[in-house]
Amino acid sequence: MNWRAIQAIYLFEMARTWRTLLQSIVSPVVSTSLYFVVFGAAIGSRITEVEGVSYGTFIVPGLVMLSVLTQSIANASFGIYFPKFVGTIYEILSAPVSYFEIVVGYVGAAATKSIILGLIILATAGLFVPLHIHHPWWMLTFLVLTAVTFSLFGFIIGIWADGFEKLQMIPMLVVTPLTFLGGSFYSVNMLPSGWRTITLLNPVVYLISGFRWSFYEIADVSVALSLGMTLGFLAACMAMVWWIFRTGYRLKN
Amino acid sequence: MSSVISVSNLSKVYGSGFKALNNINLDIKRGEIFALLGPNGAGKTTLIGTICGIVNPTSGSVTVGGHDIISDFRAARAMIGLVPQELHTDSFETVWNTVSFSRGLFGKPKNPAHIEKVLKDLSLWDKKDSQIITLSGGMKRRVMIAKALSHEPQILFLDEPTAGVDVELRKGMWEVVRTLQQAGVTIILTTHYIEEAEEMADRIGVITKGEIILVEDKAGLMQQLGKKRLTLQLQHKVDAIPPALAPYNLHLADGGREITYDYDTKGERTGITSLLSDLRNAGIRISDLDTEQSSLEDIFVSLVRKS
Incomplete structure (x- = not known):
């Protein structure tokens, strides 16, 4: 194992984060605050309670997940796409590093960044509504698993994309809608039964549900199912990354 | 001398069907400077990319220091420093950080x-805290060399190191390469400047259309280079070279209106003076004369045309 290489890639990526601190950290915090103002104040005044917690409190886990998902994908996809775009990838490919080490470096840095961001958003939310976390360790587990899974997913997008447009396409057209329709702002139980069935096809529902359970012990689906789906998606992304490196897809051909 | 890189039956066909390398066999000796010459699109960069792990080979094998580049990639790649042709740099990093990063990566x-x-050897020391984006093209090129040297490689690949570099800097680059060779580093450089190969290399290989068509010691090539040809146009046609002139090994051309004489410019005497007086004694009168030198460029161009 080339630990020094992992460390070099990880620290290089984190340095990029600190260099772009404003857009990396500040802008998601601002947009989350805006969600609170719009959803919490405007809608929250009409929906007073969802399953025993106030609406403002109810949406906190969903908001954190929303940012963690989108930021994980954005960080990781950009992290690997940029060296491809400017050509510096040559050095990574010619270095004595295994694919596994490359992934640990890039995905680890992207996930770290979005976990930090998730915790900052959580702290920001704490300024608006009272928070209570029933199962902090489970909360962290779901946070880390989601950040890693979606950073892997972003890594795949970054390798697949051969232009900035493609880089934006999946996050814009697939991930954002799935997140908004995944129960960030409402409980799936509030939907008519037909829509509820359709919603259960959305993988993001399971992530948000599990995460919310760790806060308030309320969930749309069972916690075991949430965990299972998250791990399943993680495994799928890993398999995909393994295939990419085995074939040299978009990297060595 | 033992070979440090051994390429056998290496081929590369790109997804588009383009055959970039066609059954390449090549051995690079430890400690030499090897110049790979070839026109644009000949496969120089693909060959280097394959040895360094950037391009997957379609068939064939490569060993570096005895390590297979696929099954034992760590040991193979750790020996190599690569300076690619294009200036790929992390614009916003400082020189110091980007060079240190390379060392860690390896x-x-x-x-x-x-x-x-x-950094001092490459005259970059005073720029160590500058962002790369603020540097000139020549400095960026040196930053890339510094990155390649950061991990103390035993083999250095320089892909078109002096393309678009001014004369001053080119001479400086040659100096660096020579110092490295003295330190025991094997150097493979690609170029399409013939003079660069002449100046630097111990051996020269010519590649075109994905095939290596010649590998030779520079000394051997230079011997061919030292040859000059004197062409004499005659006032009157002759049917045969007079026997008295046989030692000069002359040739008749243009239906007896021309005599050609090959000589070595590096020899102590070229024999031209005595040839001219002997010709006059033989009654052959000359109307005009000219000489031409075969350059590496001529050899190169004729080789590439023939293939």
């Missing part, structure tokens, strides 16, 4: 003294 422990030495 698994070497931190060694600020070595990085300092590399």
Whole structure:
């Protein structure tokens, strides 16, 4: 194992984060605050309670997940796409590093960044509504698993994309809608039964549900199912990354 | 001398069906400077990319220091420093950070003294805290060389190191390469400047259309280079070379209106003076004469045309 290489890639990526601190950290915090103002104040005044917690409190886990998902994908996809775009990838490919080490470096840095961001958003939310976390360790587990899974997913997008447009396409057209329709702002139980069935096809529902359970012990689906789906998606992304490196897809051909 | 890189039956066909390398066999000797010459699109960069792990080979094998580049890629790649043709740099990083990053990537422990030495050797020391984006093209090129040298490689690939570099800097680059060779580093450089190959290389290989068509010691090539041809146009046609002139090994051309004489410019005497007086004694009168030298360029061009 080339630990020094992992460390070099990880620290290089984190340095990029600190260099772009404003857009990396500040802008998601601002947009989350805006969600609170719009959803919490405007809608929250009409929906007073969802399953025993106030609406403002109810949406906190969903908001954190929303940012963690989108930021994980954005960080990781950009992290690997940029060296491809400017050509510096040559050095990574010619270095004595295994694919596994490359992934640990890039995905680890992207996930770290979005976990930090998730915790900052959580702290920001704490300024608006009272928070209570029933199962902090489970909360962290779901946070880390989601950040890693979606950073892997972003890594795949970054390798697949051969232009900035493609880089934006999946996050814009697939991930954002799935997140908004995944129960960030409402409980799936509030939907008519037909829509509820359709919603259960959305993988993001399971992530948000599990995460919310760790806060308030309320969930749309069972916690075991949430965990299972998250791990399943993680495994799928890993398999995909393994295939990419085995074939040299978009990297060595 | 033992070979440090051994390429056997290497081929590369790109997804588009383009055959970039066609059954390449090549051995690079330890400690030599090997120049790979070829026109644009000949396969120079693909060959280097394959040896360094950037391009997957379609068939064939490569060993570096006895390590297979696929099954034993760590040991093989750790020996190699690569300076690609294009200026790929992390614009916003500082020189110091980007060079240190390379060392870490190649698994070497931190060694600020070595990085300092590399930067000083390449006259980059006063720029160590500058962002790369602020540097000139020639400096960026040197930053890329510094990155390649940061992990103390035994083999250095320089892909078109002096393309678009001014004369001053080119001479400086040659100096660096020679110093490295003295330190025991094997150097493979690609170029399409013939003079660069002449100046630098111990051996020269010519590649075109994905095939190596010649590998020879530079000395051997230079011997061919030292040859000059004198062409004499005659006032009157002759049917045969007079026997008295046989030692000169002359040839008749243009239906007896021309005599050609090959001689060695590096020899002590070229024999031209005595030839001319002997010709006059033989009653052959000359109307005009000219000489031409075969350059490496001529050899190169004729080789590439023939293939």
